């Protein structure tokens with residue numbers, strides 16, 4: 202996400218970055234994104250820092266036209282369901298073989314099953330079937 206944000210900034214786009222954590226003690230890369238020039242929102246589950254709740258709770262606080270997200274699958278599913286725009290999801294799938302043979306990392310899409318290790322890790326929101 203940091204590289205994506207850096208490339209957007211270089212193209213004259215100022216991204217809003219939402220970073221989600223359980224507690225304030227876990228927060229990382231906030232300063233680095235701010236140093237790039239991003240608008241940064243932090244959410245913490247316990248409410249110690251930023252918006253109380255999950256990253257999806259911050260989506261209602263911003264206007265956006267596209268999203269990029271990465272993180273554990275429950276979070277990806279929550280963003281997928283909450284987002285009002287197109288976007289890209291980067292999966293952190295458990296890998297069996299890691300080279301496309303076992304199908305252990307499959308994700309159902311409208312183009313058939315895609316292997317996160319070989320066809321991903323980034324998939325478009327519109328192609329995913331959950």
Ligand code: FES
Nearest residue numbers: 297299301304318
């Ligand atoms: S890990 Fe085996 S197909 Fe992806």
